[in-house]
Ligand code: OGA
């Protein structure tokens with residue numbers, strides 16, 4: 001529990017275990033803003049939308065989604081309750097705190113604190129969300145409105161994700177309903193991330209360079225800190241009011257047989273202000289068989305990856321990412 005950053009007050013220096021090696025720390029040079037990250041308007045013509053999303057996922061792996069139908073008030077309320085959670089007294093936070101990576105609902109710090117050598121400047125409250133009635137009892141009881149705010153939000157995110165997956169499968173030319181509506185085939189996991197103000201952001205990272213393991217991630221943010229890697233250069237993602245930042249994960253890159261890109265990103269910290277974000281990860285179920293979609297395989301377009309079970313990928317993803325190896329390499333077929 002004392003490992004949590006949000007229980008420490010008035011830190012004047014960055015503890016040694018949080019100082020990144022020189023090659024990976026952000027340093028003092030200013031990172032340019034990514035001016036042309038695609039903005040997708042979900043109210044646009046659906047035939048155009050599919051293509052816009054595919055183009056965005058090929059070129060950037062990221063886009064900002066506006067007019068997505070999730071009410072503004074709901075977005076405001078979830079960010080607010082997320083911030084309030086991290087302001088709770090330590091004894092309330094202790095209820096959910098755990099180092100055990102097998103515990104699916106928990107408050108944790110960094111990535112995998114007990115195994116990693118260097119730590120990241122982040123606390124995170126993580127829990128599954130889908131189906132809601134199965135998981136809501138494992139969520140925090142404080143702040144008192146946590147469940148009633150996050151519950152409906154997680155349902156909205158799930159509906160929106162299905163809509164995006166349909167637009168993507170349509171844009172890839174896959175059969176309608178490629179991503180089934182069977183809810184047991186998917187998991188939605190939420191991570192309420194809190195990156196406290198940091199005495200020296202040039203030395204630390206909130207999250208290391210990584211691409212997400214899932215199909216899709218929908219991020220809610222209201223302050224900058226997220227950076228994406230494009231052509232070897234870090235670029236800052238400017239928050240658009242009430243937008244989701246959507247990115248595709250490794251699993252969708254594999255299903256698309258490499259047509260879509262899961263792009264690497266990282267989180268930097270801020271000297272004056274803490275930052276709270278909410279990531280919603282859309283995962284296939286643990287037993288889901290991952291492979292390039294059959295409809296995308298042709299004589300001149302052979303599969304780039306072998307098939308595997310998602311659960312196995314989850315394990316190798318963590319070890320590979322921590323060792324700064326590409327988690328996809330071990331599944332690539334030699335052509
Ligand atoms: C993540 C992530 C970005 C952020 O949770 O995987 O990349 O800005 N989060 O919190």
Ligand code: NI
Pocket residue numbers: 210211212217265
């Ligand atoms: Ni991420």
